[in-house]
Amino acid sequence: MTGATGRMGRTVIETAAGREDAAVVLAVNRGGGGEVAGVTVEPAADLADRLAAADADALVDFTGPESAVRYVDAAAEAGVPAVVGTTGFDDDQRAALRAASDRTPVLVAANFARGVQVLLSAVSELVERLPGYDVEVVERYHRRKAEAPSGTVERLLDRIADAGGPDRPVYGRQGDQERDDDEVGVHSIRAGDVVGENGVVFAGNHEVLEITQRAEDRGVFAAGAVDAAAWLAGRDPGWYEFDDVLAGD
Ligand code: NAD
Numbered sequence: 001m002t003g004a005t006g007r008m009g010r011t012v013i014e015t016a017a018g019r020e021d022a023a024v025v026l027a028v029n030r031g032g033g034g035e036v037a038g039v040t041v042e043p044a045a046d047l048a049d050r051l052a053a054a055d056a057d058a059l060v061d062f063t064g065p066e067s068a069v070r071y072v073d074a075a076a077e078a079g080v081p082a083v084v085g086t087t088g089f090d091d092d093q094r095a096a097l098r099a100a101s102d103r104t105p106v107l108v109a110a111n112f113a114r115g116v117q118v119l120l121s122a123v124s125e126l127v128e129r130l131p132g133y134d135v136e137v138v139e140r141y142h143r144r145k146a147e148a149p150s151g152t153v154e155r156l157l158d159r160i161a162d163a164g165g166p167d168r169p170v171y172g173r174q175g176d177q178e179r180d181d182d183e184v185g186v187h188s189i190r191a192g193d194v195v196g197e198n199g200v201v202f203a204g205n206h207e208v209l210e211i212t213q214r215a216e217d218r219g220v221f222a223a224g225a226v227d228a229a230a231w232l233a234g235r236d237p238g239w240y241e242f243d244d245v246l247a248g249d
Pocket of ligand 1: 110147221
């Protein structure tokens with residue numbers, strides 16, 4: 001587990017501790033130090049050697065984009081599959097993760113909640129079945145989340161555009177101008193302790209249809225990430241999707 005003392009890292013370690021099919025053999029955070037659920041947190045230096053020494057079946061990363069790329073590279077060097085929950089990658093960082101998947105199995109998901117996978121497929125269908133409706137995306141997270149919009153919104157915007165819906169995101173609308181048909185509004189709320197909510201509003205024809213997934217506990221993401229790690233262990237190098245895990249192939 002990299003990012004072991006972060007909000008998600010702690011939750012993943014606690015989740016694994018309560019499961020029969022998973023155990024944390026190595027917990028690291030950049031400086032090391034401390035304990036989470038009885039597991040000692042080590043520094044992240046020489047990660048490839050530490051992963052090999054711990055005989056890890058998979059790496060789970062919830063850190064930041066730059067460190068996630070470095071840690072996945074270390075996992076590839078050690079021949080350890082990598083599950084990445086970190087969000088906010090730029091194109092170069094995504095390409096680096098893809099490149100690592102030539103050497104080891106890599107699975108990157110912006111949201112490990114099962115309900116979000118259903119939301120993503122439902123949104124494609126709703127766009128197709130509600131042609132001409134205005135589409136707006138609304139997401140809400142705790143006040144300490146730095147990145148906006150959420151990684152899940154990026155996925156939703158791709159699905160909306162791919163299904164033939166509006167493809168021009170307008171972030172946090174302001175000013176004195178009517179919306180255009182090709183706009184998809186994106187609204188990011190950062191407040192309090194909200195774990196995470198992502199939703200889509202469809203409006204037209206004197207009606208409004210809204211669909212929202214609301215995470216009520218970080219445990220939902222942690223459970224999905226541990227499921228992904230258990231599923232990825234022992235696979236061939238390559239690029240995998242969280243949908244593959246849920247399909248149980
Ligand atoms: P957090 O800030 O609580 O924890 C991040 C941890 O990573 C910290 O312990 C920090 O020390 C470490 N870290 C950050 N940058 C680092 C770097 N450059 N080098 C080494 N260590 C570094 O954050 P969080 O709420 O746990 O979220 C972590 C990431 O996971 C974010 O990108 C967030 O958007 C994402 N996230 C994804 C999901 C999902 O389901 N995929 C769910 C929640 C959060």
